[in-house]
Amino acid sequence: MSTYQCLTRDDRLKIASMRLFSPHQYRIAEQIGCSQSAISQDIARNSVDGIYDFKKAQELSNTRKIERSKPILMTKKSKAS
Secondary structure: OOOOOOOOHHHHHHHHHHHHHHOOOHHHHHHHHHHHHHHHHHHHHHHHEOOOOHHHHHHHHHHHHHOOOOOOOOOHHHHOO
């Protein structure tokens, strides 16, 4: 894929259910329409105690998004306030 796309809750549900029947990540990636490495990374990042649960995976992803918010740069206008 040429552009980056975040995995959605539905994508994570598909990953969790497909892992039960097909452990091959490339097949899951084909079905979802993303790269195999994106599947691999999501499973590695969002598994809890070696188990990939789509609800917990989504919660972990949302938590990381909040924590990585960009810092506010000080500008002349904001310094004057």
